[in-house]
Amino acid sequence: METLDAGCFLAPHATACCRRDTGCAGRKGSDRWSVAMNRCILLFGMPRSGTTWVGKLFDSHSDTLYRHEPDSVRRLSLPLFPEKKNASEYHQELEQFVTSLPQMRHPKVVGKQPLFPKSYQSATALVAYRVSVAIAKAAGSLQRNFPCFYRPNAAGSGQVHLVWKSIESPGRLGVCIEALSNARAIHLMRHPCGYVASVLRGEASKRFDGLEPIADDPWLLQLLLATPTGKAHSLSADDIERFTPEERLAWCWVLTQEKILGDVESCERVLTVRYEDVCADPLGMTRRMYEFTGLDWQSQTETFIGASTRATNTDYYSVFKDSQASAERWRSELAPDAIERILRILHASSLHRFYNDDPRAPTAISGGAV
Template identity: 30%
Template sequence: MGGMGKSQQSANPKTIMIFGSPRSGTTWLGKIFDSHPQSHYLHEPEIAQPTTVPVFPPDEALAITQLATDIGGWLNARDVRTTGTRPIIRKKGESAFHHALRQANIYAFKGMERLIPSMAMAGPVLQPPSKALTLMVIKTVNMLGRATLCLQAVPRLQGIHLVRHPCGQIASIMRGIEKFGERFELSNSALPYSPMGKREGLKPQDLAHLSPVEILAWKWAAFNDAAFQSLSDSDRAIIVSYEDMTCDPLGSVQQMFTQLGLEWAPEVEAFIRASSEGTEHDSHYGLKRDPRLAALRWQSELSADTVKTIEMICRKTAVGRWAFNVGTGDMADGINKVTSSLSSG
């Protein structure tokens, strides 16, 4: 009952991967896709089933072979961390009883997870029926350096690269560090092996001399650069500005659906409206917030010197120049419109 195995494969659904940096709106976008009644959403499956492919693979052929296996495994994941993100949305063809049972199953695992953290990777979690399934969505914040190879590994795969302005993303991470403490946010050993690190001659010994803000700026630039350089030229990928998306969530997502050849659903519109009605003070990890305020919050938090440091590093890449292209790009136009509406309101 509710398995996603062979019947899932026979439906041959579209498969999409959402790539982005942490704190860039990827979870919000992932749950927007999850709100489609014929989708199956997989939240960071590489956490429960880690890949052995390096962050910036030196051997592309070997990486492609391994990623094909990894993605196949992720599409069939049934652990609670990957398939139990809330809100738990009822799917087409799922009875009220099955949906209630699936919710109870997920909440039971979530409750046990508080006592035994390893339960987050436990399963199998009851899954929605697969007969009406037309879309599989994998969301990840750990695969930007391997994004291009993921598309090469699975020919039917389509990609979305969600890019948040580096100042907004870094300010959000710094808030998290201040609130929860530093865990892994400043890890940086892979940076010298990134395309950007090689171009700029970054050495492992240089990392010890970087400040936290410089590390975060390098991470934003290096990881987004690795994906942006190739995905922007791919006919199976689209680049999406988080700032543009926050200005017009409904129009932006409708455009994404059109570009990806997906059928629209009224449930998606309802979720977008419901998830955009929060305030800027909602939970750090919450989904319900005013996305325009979240996008612009950094402007009142970061000093001019901090912004200058971030800009100096990020402008070494095409994606960084795009993000800081004030006054000419769609992203900047969107930010200016939002700033005007907020100040006049």
């Protein structure tokens, strides 16, 4: 594998069926956001997989319009793990959802920091945007979901790429890429031990919504076990009850990743990227992701990469951290027996080809996690 492609995995059986460059609905100019919609970039990954930082790598480009987890605010009706063969049933809903993204005003969706200068936005408009976000977040303590009175929508700017970043819809990626025929997607994957450690750390510090910790709630795992991918592992409800929290999370990781990769294996418009490779070579991997999604290289992105990877911020959700330490923190954070249990589950799946680790050699690295 060439250096440029290190850590990137195109679908192994990509065929011409996914090479279409037609618009998402075959329409041209049907609304003022149609061009942005038809140049859509999907950035999908499981929670605690580095999607926020990588999302900001895309947002740092002056020709992108970034929307942060909009499907966590405006819910889609399609299942979390739909079957790819049913993609046509969700085509209209997904098209309408993507078309609506430039118009959204929720501060979670349009206000994730930092906010970057854009080619379609004046310096004055950028100041107004930053002020609007600050006001909306301050007002949110008094009135829930207080909207941003101003946010860019890039209307009429044909060169803009719309970026939809999601941790809600990784299991929908196959359906989304099938329904949005001109979209390109980055599927971000993090080591299962890194994912498990980060989720458990977040639960311990009460960073997540919900009354029950994710690791103790069997709901998501039961959904996954009901999928064709899940049924192939022959796990039962009794098995779920016996699992430790680390094992439940590891199985969620395995079944979700198997679902994603199985759904996109025949599409060359999806690139699987390991978070650890982005941390190890942020410049090279960002260039590769930009090239894949049709973006040119810009100094603004290079500056942001330097700033975001050398910082020592320990906030759970910050994008300014020591990226290499973030990727490897699990090695010193998880107990050796927990690492072995997680890797045993990983090696029960073909996914082990992505990660070949020696569980007996944890590395002592400090720092925060993305």
